[in-house]
Amino acid sequence: MPDIEAIKSEAKRLLSEGMVEVMLAFKAGETPLHPQPAFFRTPDDVDELVYSSLNQNNLATYLTRLPKESKVSMVVRGCENRSVNALVVEKQKSRDNLYLIGVPCEGILDWRKIVAKAGEAVKSVNESEQEVMVESRSGYYLVERKELLHDSCMRCSHPNPVSADILIGEPLAESDSNLAREAVEEFEALSVKERYAWFRKEAERCIRCYACREACPMCYCTECFVDHIEPRWTESGATPAGMQAWHIVRAFHQTGRCTSCGACERACPMDIKMTYLTEKLNHDMKEKYNFETGLDAQTKPPFATVTLDDKNRFMV
Amino acid sequence: MNFILEKQALPDLLQTWRANFDVYLPQNLERFTHFMPLAAEGVTVINEPHNTRIPPKALFLPMTETLVKFTRFGGYENAKHEIEPRIVFALRPCDAQAVQLLDTSFLQVKYSDPFWLERREKTITVALGCHEPCDNGFCTTVGYGPFNKADLDAMLTDLGDFYLVETFSEAAETCFNGFANASETICVQALEVQQRAHDQMPVAFETENLKEKLEQNFSSNYWDKVSLSCLGCGVCTFLCPTCFCFDIVDETQRRERVRNWDSCMFRTYSLEASGHNPRPSRVERTRQRLSHKYVYWLDQVNQIGCTGCGRCVRYCPVGLDIRSMLRQAQSLPFEVSHAS
Structure with a gap:
């Protein structure tokens, strides 16, 4: 775990020196399982800052909700840093207005997995590198960290921030990028019919609350295609056609933009799997264009790039 | 029996x-x-x-x-x-x-x-x-x-x-x-x-004068504070057992008029045909959600419109907690109304 006092003192310095107007991080929530995203505006506010593996959200989703010119600092993990870069590439924020406090990430603990292990009324969660101690109404549970990691974090190959202004904590070992491949392979190994059945089973559980959209840093459109009325692009209701359309288009809009952070799945109230689609698209981006989202703040995603020597001449 | x-x-x-x-x-x-x-x-x-x-x-x-x-x-x-x-x-x-x-x-x-x-x-x-x-x-x-x-x-x-x-x-x-x-x-x-x-069951917050406090502080910056990290998704309202807002849509291709669940937390919920939106941000939408349950239901049927099931607390993707919001509301200033 990174030194939380070091994070705080850097945050306080930035705010007191006026380098940034707002600091995006987490504060303790009402229950130990749910730390809340927080906006700190004064050095004193920063006393409330917490850092733990229970911080579920990708804070970059708030960047496009703040005034574009505001100077912002964020505590970023690997995926959040890459999302910030992707937003900078898409000109949603100038890198000059950002100060990133990087933290190597040991993976997010999935609160649903914690409740499944330890039962109701979780009173405290204490983590070390290898293990997590959970105290709930029914007693104490010592669980291996790996068992509680969110699925996306189990596949993460870039736990370290790639372009932080300051890094707090020692960088972790980068893991094998084939880990993400394994999740896709299971899906790819199925027949077309089986794949469609899988997709339907997941997508048609949807209640169209759009928590996945709101939790995603890259879903910042002023008007989402599902909210568009004239013409209407999808069926409006929680019907098979409407739900399938939402899930397939949502995934495709992420091509070359998704950082595999898994915030969509963590936000979903219906436990719908979504990353098997985006991981597949990410894999295609890597294999066909040698592109990974957000590794720097300059390279445009392949589908946002057109060159004069494009072999598909109709494009230019 | x-x-x-x-x-x-x-x-x-x-x-x-x-x-x-x-x-x-x-x-x-x-x-x-x-x-x-x-x-x-x-x-x-x-x-x-x-x-x-x-x-x-x-x-x-x-x-x-x-x-x-x-x-x-x-x-x-x-x-x-x-x-x-x-x-x-x-x-x-x-x-x-x-x-x-x-x-x-x-x-x-x-x-x-x-x-x-x-x-x-x-x-x-x-x-x-x-x-x-x-x-x-x-x-x-x-x-x-x-x-x-x-x-x-x-x-x-x-x-x-x-x-x-x-x-x-x-x-x-x-x-x-x-x-x-x-x-x-x-x-x-x-x-x-x-x-x-x-x-x-613990007492999560006091309900005494809560209605008056929320009502009289309609324009307070309290609402900015409690809605700050809200993502604007529909989890709290769709999973709420008392939220019943709906939208009626003509699905012309199916030649049907359908009724779908809708949520006051959505931008499109209050968006008017002219393009004007009387609840332009998550601040107003959060105020609507809480006020409906803790002010308007009371005005209309004299019952709190929340049964305390806890779903909105448990499933909010950003850990927003209505109990804590209402506890904070208890410290808002208010005047006792002398209704005849």
């Missing part, structure tokens, strides 16, 4: 009911529980210490339903839904109370919703009281409780190997016909369990 129902007799009883009713009860769906119709085999009666993800309001107000079907040449006919007589088993008292609250909207003297009415008339509700306090619930705080009996046909109290069944309607009595009557000792024992459960 009070009956005794041995736990081991329950699966058979549920199957017996199936002869005359569609029986809905919480069953496992992926990693949570969901009200689904009981199949012929494989009954598992789930006794999780918290409620289903989707509240049973969905059994009365489906997420999407067709209201009208258009025919060619400008005609139309009202949609017909085949609703069989049904028993909703093991719903929690907070969710049953919520259905009663929704009646005040869907079954008004002048206008009543025909689909809601038919589903209500054809449903027998058999609740399972909560003998173990759930994690995020606050039913006693808002004036209800883990064994709240409003609007139920029957209520079960878990007493170890068996349930005490209290019936409150003739229809429910018929359902438990043939079961042994409970002795007074057992009824007393159940009362103790119910009282203990009630006492174990």
Whole structure:
């Protein structure tokens, strides 16, 4: 775990020196399982800052909700840093207005997995590198960290921030990028019919609350295609056609933009799997264009790039 | 009437009911529980210490339903839904109370919703009281409780190997016909369990003068503070057992007019045809959500429009907690109104 006092003192310095107007991080929530995203505006506010593996959200989703010119600092993990870069590439924020406090990430603990292990009324969660101690109404549970990691974090190959202004904590070992491949392979190994059945089973559980959209840093459109009325692009209701359309288009809009952070799945109230689609698209981006989202703040995603020597001449 | 129902007799009883009713009860769906119709085999009666993800309001107000079907040449006919007589088993008292609250909207003297009415008339509700306090619930705080009996046909109290069944309607009595009557000792024992459960629920916030405080601070920056990290998704409202907002849409390709769940937390909910939006940001939308439950319901039917089920607390993707929001509201300034 990174030194939380070091994070705080850097945050306080930035705010007191006026380098940034707002600091995006987490504060303790009402229950130990749910730390809340927080906006700190004064050095004193920063006393409330917490850092733990229970911080579920990708804070970059708030960047496009703040005034574009505001100077912002964020505590970023690997995926959040890459999302910030992707937003900078898409000109949603100038890198000059950002100060990133990087933290190597040991993976997010999935609160649903914690409740499944330890039962109701979780009173405290204490983590070390290898293990997590959970105290709930029914007693104490010592669980291996790996068992509680969110699925996306189990596949993460870039736990370290790639372009932080300051890094707090020692960088972790980068893991094998084939880990993400394994999740896709299971899906790819199925027949077309089986794949469609899988997709339907997941997508048609949807209640169209759009928590996945709101939790995603890259879903910042002023008007989402599902909210568009004239013409209407999808069926409006929680019907098979409407739900399938939402899930397939949502995934495709992420091509070359998704950082595999898994915030969509963590936000979903219906436990719908979504990353098997985006991981597949990410894999295609890597294999066909040698592109990974957000590794720097300059390279445009392949589908946002057109060159004069494009072999598909109709494009230019 | 009070009956005794041995736990081991329950699966058979549920199957017996199936002869005359569609029986809905919480069953496992992926990693949570969901009200689904009981199949012929494989009954598992789930006794999780918290409620289903989707509240049973969905059994009365489906997420999407067709209201009208258009025919060619400008005609139309009202949609017909085949609703069989049904028993909703093991719903929690907070969710049953919520259905009663929704009646005040869907079954008004002048206008009543025909689909809601038919589903209500054809449903027998058999609740399972909560003998173990759930994690995020606050039913006693808002004036209800883990064994709240409003609007139920029957209520079960878990007493170890068996349930005490209290019936409150003739229809429910018929359902438990043939079961042994409970002795007074057992009824007393159940009362103790119910009282203990009630006492174990913590008071989450004070409700005294809460309405006045929220009302009088309509323009306070309190709303900015509590809505700051809100993502603007529909989790809290869609999973809420008392939220009933809907949108009516003409699905022209299917030639149908449908009613879909809608949420005051969505931008499009209050967006007007002119392009003006009277609730332009999450601040106003959060104020609407809280005020509806803790101000407007009180104005309209003199009941708090929240039954304390705790779903919005448990599933908010960013850990926003209505209990903490209302606790903060308690420190807002207000003046006592002297209503005549």
